Amino acid sequence: MVVSEPLPPHVSLLPNEKIIMTLRRRYPSIFSSILSLVSAGLLLGGSSTIRYIGQYAGSFENVVGLLYLVIIAVAVFFAIAALIGYFYVHGHLYILTDRRIIVSTKFITISVRDVAYSEITDIIVNQGPLGRILNYGSVVPLSPGVRGVYALPYPSMRRFSYAKVGLKDVSQPTRIMDELFGLTRLHRSVGT
Amino acid sequence: MTGLGGQSSGSVKDVALSVPREVSIAAGEQVLMVLGRSYISFVSLATIGLVVLWVVMAGLNFYLPSEAVWVMPPLNVFCFLVVPPLLYGLGYVYVKGHRYIITNERIVMFRKFVGILLRTVTHDKITDLIVNQGPIGRLCNYGRVSPITAGMIMPMGAVIFSISGVRSPYEVRDSIAKLVRAMEPKEK
Numbered sequence: 001m002v003v004s005e006p007l008p009p010h011v012s013l014l015p016n017e018k019i020i021m022t023l024r025r026r027y028p029s030i031f032s033s034i035l036s037l038v039s040a041g042l043l044l045g046g047s048s049t050i051r052y053i054g055q056y057a058g059s060f061e062n063v064v065g066l067l068y069l070v071i072i073a074v075a076v077f078f079a080i081a082a083l084i085g086y087f088y089v090h091g092h093l094y095i096l097t098d099r100r101i102i103v104s105t106k107f108i109t110i111s112v113r114d115v116a117y118s119e120i121t122d123i124i125v126n127q128g129p130l131g132r133i134l135n136y137g138s139v140v141p142l143s144p145g146v147r148g149v150y151a152l153p154y155p156s157m158r159r160f161s162y163a164k165v166g167l168k169d170v171s172q173p174t175r176i177m178d179e180l181f182g183l184t185r186l187h188r189s190v191g192t
Numbered sequence: 193m194t195g196l197g198g199q200s201s202g203s204v205k206d207v208a209l210s211v212p213r214e215v216s217i218a219a220g221e222q223v224l225m226v227l228g229r230s231y232i233s234f235v236s237l238a239t240i241g242l243v244v245l246w247v248v249m250a251g252l253n254f255y256l257p258s259e260a261v262w263v264m265p266p267l268n269v270f271c272f273l274v275v276p277p278l279l280y281g282l283g284y285v286y287v288k289g290h291r292y293i294i295t296n297e298r299i300v301m302f303r304k305f306v307g308i309l310l311r312t313v314t315h316d317k318i319t320d321l322i323v324n325q326g327p328i329g330r331l332c333n334y335g336r337v338s339p340i341t342a343g344m345i346m347p348m349g350a351v352i353f354s355i356s357g358v359r360s361p362y363e364v365r366d367s368i369a370k371l372v373r374a375m376e377p378k379e380k
Contacts, residue, residue, distance in 0.1 A: 126309055
């Protein structure tokens, strides 16, 4: 879970700032996204494909051949998505320092969010069924500038925003939330 | 108190429900209240949904063309015999998966049903407290208490991430309001 590695060039620390932990997005999480994409595709296009095969295939051999083609197409899509997903997941880096959280994502574009612990208003943890089995989930620290819509548990509702603001699919999300709560608590008591 | 599930280094006052093991209590933090969602809050919603479904089914029974009538017996069995026990049964598990933990420092809203959804908010960040009671909630004394912060604004904070279906919502609101006031910086 905790990774010690050189910082990417687009992330820089303040003087005397110490890194408490660095986290990475878990690779298995990408499979739940791919599976949901494939199932959505099958739901949308499955019935029409079967109907098309039934109408135009003619002989039984042709039907079997076309079904094989569909299976190969899904498998190729899955393999390509898994390969792209590897680089996508590898581009996520979350750094917890003694002053702030840095959420950095690098995949085609670069997006970096910096949030000081004193500005965190809510912490949301969201774990799906696969995440519960494999012990990963998302931790979203909200602030007055980054509001609740980013923490919605229903991905379809937050799709309109592509900003990366949370610690997506990290290992042991509840433990990370506890760490964050401890750090916000520490900064609150220092502040007052 | 029926035991503490989470790895706790803080303390727990006398509470009827247990803290789920996914929630940890920090050192020096005191659990003041552990609340659950009342089943009646789900039952009322589910019953309204079922009544709507049954009205639609009754309409279909009357207006469906005769050549499509064969669809109705299996559909009736599904809607009148399969859906209600399934809905109320799953609803029970859904309701039992809710825990709202109020400590001297924060509120933890926890839901475990298929996945896990957890929100934690410290009292000093709460800007508004909204209580919502429907007609059945008024009769049965349950409601939704929504702690609103600058980060979790209406309507999300009031609907998805809130203390839903708790008994005596005004007492809960008052307890939270006291804690919020206690955390406010003293005026000079």
